[in-house]
Amino acid sequence: MKNIFKLIALFAIITSCKNEVVEEPQKEDGLITVTKEQFQSSQMIVASPTTQNFKVTIKSSGKIDVPPQYKAKITPFIGGYVKSTSLLVGDKVRKGQVVITLENTEYLDIQKDYVEVAEQINYLKSEFERQKTLYNEKITSQKNYLKAESDYRQAKGMYQGLREKLLLLNINPANVEKGKFTSVIALSSPISGDVTVLNANVGMFMSPSDIIMEVVDTNYLHLNLSIFEKDILHVKSGQSINFTIPEASKDIFTSKVQLVGKSIENKDRTISVFGTLNPADKSKLLSGMFVEANIIIDSKNGLGIPIDALITEDNKNFVLLLQQNGNDGSYVFKKTLVNIGEKTEQFVEILPNESINESSKLLTKGVFDLTN
Numbered sequence: 001m002k003n004i005f006k007l008i009a010l011f012a013i014i015t016s017c018k019n020e021v022v023e024e025p026q027k028e029d030g031l032i033t034v035t036k037e038q039f040q041s042s043q044m045i046v047a048s049p050t051t052q053n054f055k056v057t058i059k060s061s062g063k064i065d066v067p068p069q070y071k072a073k074i075t076p077f078i079g080g081y082v083k084s085t086s087l088l089v090g091d092k093v094r095k096g097q098v099v100i101t102l103e104n105t106e107y108l109d110i111q112k113d114y115v116e117v118a119e120q121i122n123y124l125k126s127e128f129e130r131q132k133t134l135y136n137e138k139i140t141s142q143k144n145y146l147k148a149e150s151d152y153r154q155a156k157g158m159y160q161g162l163r164e165k166l167l168l169l170n171i172n173p174a175n176v177e178k179g180k181f182t183s184v185i186a187l188s189s190p191i192s193g194d195v196t197v198l199n200a201n202v203g204m205f206m207s208p209s210d211i212i213m214e215v216v217d218t219n220y221l222h223l224n225l226s227i228f229e230k231d232i233l234h235v236k237s238g239q240s241i242n243f244t245i246p247e248a249s250k251d252i253f254t255s256k257v258q259l260v261g262k263s264i265e266n267k268d269r270t271i272s273v274f275g276t277l278n279p280a281d282k283s284k285l286l287s288g289m290f291v292e293a294n295i296i297i298d299s300k301n302g303l304g305i306p307i308d309a310l311i312t313e314d315n316k317n318f319v320l321l322l323q324q325n326g327n328d329g330s331y332v333f334k335k336t337l338v339n340i341g342e343k344t345e346q347f348v349e350i351l352p353n354e355s356i357n358e359s360s361k362l363l364t365k366g367v368f369d370l371t372n
Contacts, residue, residue, distance in 0.1 A: 032320065032370055036329030044366030046322055046331070049358055052304030054342035054349050057242075057294035058234060060273065062225035064245075064289040070217040071287070072190045073197075077168045079207040080104035082200045083184055087213070091195045098186045099213055100200055107169060108183050111176045114162040118177055121155045128152035193217035196287060216287045223255050223275035225293055232271055234297045235260055241275050243293035245285070253281050257295065303357075304347035309364040310340070311371055319350070320370065322361035333363055333370070 034044070080102030087099055131148035134140035166173050169185045197214035206212050223243065227235060241255040255275035264271050273295070277285070311318040317340050320333040338356055341349035350356060363370070 049303035056298035320363040
């Protein structure tokens with residue numbers, strides 16, 4: 001008896017599932033048929049393209065950058081071992097602020113050589129002047145005079161060279177002449193800005209080819225874009241730029257063309273365009289960020305449809321063109337290839353052809369429900 005009840009229940013479930021029919025758009029011969037009920041339940045809209053104002057733009061890409069004078073890479077003049085540093089990436093530094101100290105016995109050798117030459121130079125100067133006087137009085141030979149002059153000038157050149165080397169190492173020559181030697185030097189930041197790169201740990205040896213730290217003054221961030229040769233004559237100073245940071249945000253930022261390069265040097269036949277940034281945006285952006293930009297060079301009127309009405313597949317664009325409106329309230333659409341032009345936030349320009357014109361009827365709302 002229990003088995004009979006189970007069979008009856010199972011039959012009832014199967015029957016109810018068969019009666020519950022989910023209607024889907026019918027697709028035959030590339031045509032899509034939508035019933036009246038489907039059209040109304042999805043709140044679909046059929047409309048013709050409308051005239052919209054579109055900005056004529058040149059697409060470009062580039063990065064957020066700073067002028068060379070506002071980006072500093074700190075390297076040692078003579079290598080040494082990192083003795084101390086208290087900075088982290090993101091810290092702010094002032095121009096002239098000590099950012100790291102290095103230690104090396106080679107610094108002591110330079111100071112020792114400097115003192116030795118400094119002590120010799122007074123004697124050699126005196127000997128040169130004495131030999132010059134004797135030579136003028138015909139008492140000594142020209143050979144002795146020239147040797148004294150050569151020794152003095154050589155020592156003087158070595159003295160000046162070692163002095164400049166000490167100054168490059170931030171060691172005070174006056175202290176060295178007093179016998180105050182040091183094996184530790186301090187490196188200072190040549191500009192004010194933010195630490196963007198830090199490659200030093202305590203105890204690490206840093207050679208002159210190593211970049212210890214990079215400092216960038218973000219107050220001078222700007223756009224550095226590349227445009228192709230065919231677009232150069234259309235870009236001028238003062239034009240507006242809309243750009244995005246595709247890897248970080250969907251926000252649209254604005255800029256203006258500040259400078260346009262004057263020569264084409266790259267193999268890809270491009271030229272640089274520099275744009276100013278709004279002060280409020282600089283705090284959100286980082287040097288080196290990749291950007292995609294549109295340089296606005298003009299405006300025009302064109303046929304537009306809502307962006308949601310456009311179907312993009314395999315780098316091709318389609319719309320659903322109304323073919324027939326049945327007596328039963330059904331709609332028949334054909335997926336039709338179109339070429340597009342400019343875009344705004346809400347509309348995309350479609351270029352008229354033999355299939356699409358300003359009187360064409362297109363599905364402008366509900367496309368997603370039919371294509372997904």
